[in-house]
Amino acid sequence: MHIGDAVRAAFRGYRSRPSGVLPYYLLGASTAALVQTAWLVGVAAAYLTLSAQGNLAPIREELRAIGPVQIDDPASYEGSTAGLEAAAEAAVTPELLAVFAATGLVAIVVSLLANAVVGAGQVHAVYGVLRGRDPIRAGVEGIARDAVTFVALLVLQLLAMAVVIGVSIGGLAAGLGAGAASALLAFALLPALLVALLAVRLVFLFARQAVVVDGVGAVAGVRRSVGYARSNPADAVVYLLVSLGVLLVLAMLSAGLSSVGMSAVGSPIGLLVVFPLLAFVKTALYAEHATGRMPQSPKARGTIRERLTDEFRRGAAALRRFVVARPLLQAASGAVFALGGLAGWRFAAGVDGVLQASITARLAGWFPPAAFLNLAANNWQVGVAQAYAGFLGGIPTVASLLFNGLFLGALARIEVDPVELLTFVAPHGVVEIPGLIVAGAVGLHLGGVGVRAATGRADRADLASAVARAYRILIGLALVFLVAGAIEAFVSPYYAGLLGI
Structure with a gap:
């Protein structure tokens, strides 16, 4: 199956059972509420820390001293804020920084883990549509079966990216400290870093699909993803570049919408259209490779x-x-x-x-x-x-x-x-x-x-x-x-x- 066939299968599958797949992409949107919960707890902890250290009262006093400030247009305030800035700087203690650092770390981990777990439901639901199964039930069963595996895939990919970035930063630092010629060589590592990160992405590109279609673990999923790329290099590279291009266009569209006061409109386009279709294309490509054929999803009615x-x-x-x-x-x-x-x-x-x-x-x-x-x-x-x-x-x-x-x-x-x-x-x-x-x-x-x-x-x-x-x-x-x-x-x-x- 080539990209064109996969795209046709994707549109057919998406049109046949959108209500079976979209719940899992909306479930992914609930990550925002999880992150918000982490930050609410963090802000409450920061407030208690400021109060316990006696650093909240000076900030309040300075706020009262500078008079009313319009939060809708803070730049319109023309008075001095030196006292407030000094009080705020004094409040930035190691304990407060630790609270915010811990909160940020928890928020990132929660977001990544939640997306990995929900990703199991998304891929299983998509594959369920392509196989003519109930996608909602397939998604629930997929989360129960592969949530831990998807988290393991996330950890492996982050480790691989960290190694690539670490080696590149080390080479860059060594080059900058060894003279002009070495510095030029070090800067040449920057495009090499980009290529290396793309290579890591390609290695893991079809790992989730391999886990779902073949029923294997995380390491075997990565191996089979590499095997797909070796057997179908053109399709793998084309899909990688097309998907990156689509995401770049979506980012530009979102930025354009934000500039005209519609910052919230770009996200539903991604959730309801772009991300599901990309998942359908990728799953169709790998499923044909793994099984030798692609079961046709039911034709959409109406x-x-x-x-x-x-x-x-x-x-x-x-x-x-x-x-x-x-x-x-x-x-x-x-x-x-x-x-x-x-x-x-x-x-x-x-x-x-x-x-x-x-x-x-x-x-x-x-x-x-x-x-x-x-x-x-x-x-x-x-x-x-x-x-x-x-x-x-x-x-x-x-x-x-x-x-x-x-x-x-x-x-x-x-x-x-x-x-x-x-x-x-x-x-x-x-x-x-x-x-x-x-x-x-x-x-x-x-x-x-x-x-x-x-x-x-x-x-x-x-x-x-x-x-x-x-x-x-x-x-x-x-x-x-x-x-x-x-x-x-x-x-x-x-x-x-x-x-x-």
Whole structure:
């Protein structure tokens, strides 16, 4: 099978069962909530460290001394901040640095491990589609079977990259200290380093597919990935370069969208389209190599428009059923969110009159179409992360709800014109906030499923059903956040003025 055949198989497979694969890519997006949880714990530890060392009070005093600062435009402040800078420098103790270093390390490790584990579900789901199996069940079984192996692959790849980078840095340092000629040779190592890193990437490129298709361990997976590259060098190199090019284009697109106020739009394009299609192409290439043939996935039925309409209709129905069936979970989610809001309000009392926010300043340069897409995409991604992260006992979901409540409560406390803020938030808030609360309730529900699975009271069929049900509800919530985004972009900034409020 050549790249062109693999691409055709990928599009056919993706079109036939997108709802069987996308839940695992949305599950990968929940990494954001896990990292957020780590940083919340870290910030709390830093706050306690500053308080215990007596370094928080001087910072507060200096903040009060410099007067109100607009957080929406801090560059507009024209007074001296020398005292604040000195107090902040004095607060940077070894203990505080250790807290932030530990937090950063934990966040990185959590992110890498979570992506590796979810990657097992993603590749198994893709291969399940290509084999005509139930991809949701295949993904759950794949995580149970190969999560540790995928983590081992990650460790091996990081070690290989560390060795390559370490050798290159050592050669560069030696060259710089041995005269001009050696320095030139050392700088010649830079392109060699790039080539070496690409070679490492090529060695591991098909290792995950080998683990899934051949049912082998991490070391054997790497060997078979190398074997594929040796047997099919053109396809391997072309796929590597094409995938890197696609990711570069996606990065440039995301940067372009960010420059026009749509920073949240690029991520869903990657999650819902680019990453699944790349996985389909890679898995199709390796599966044909390993088995000698490629089982054809079922042909998609109906037009794209008909299938999208059906997806949203089913999502709305699943959302409605969940809201009706789980009122206590929604009450619990709302209570956590409200508790975060109250805590944010009380915490911001310490900087009330020192830091100021202005909804008028934030609306400067408001462009409704761009704001609509950005708000809808951002809120939906928050809901997705909040929901699927709940599998870890619901803890990341609770942390996300608390964080969002803290942010809104603190922002409301330091707003210079609370009435104007309320008139802005009210129209879309009555849609957006319940949507986030329902997403939190989904996360709490999945937390219960995760706990039951860990204690042996739920099997893989229960987990697969929970993954699929959560996906449907999140599709329904996408409609909610589209409505909320449209109101916030096109109505909230203007209606109060039109009504003379």
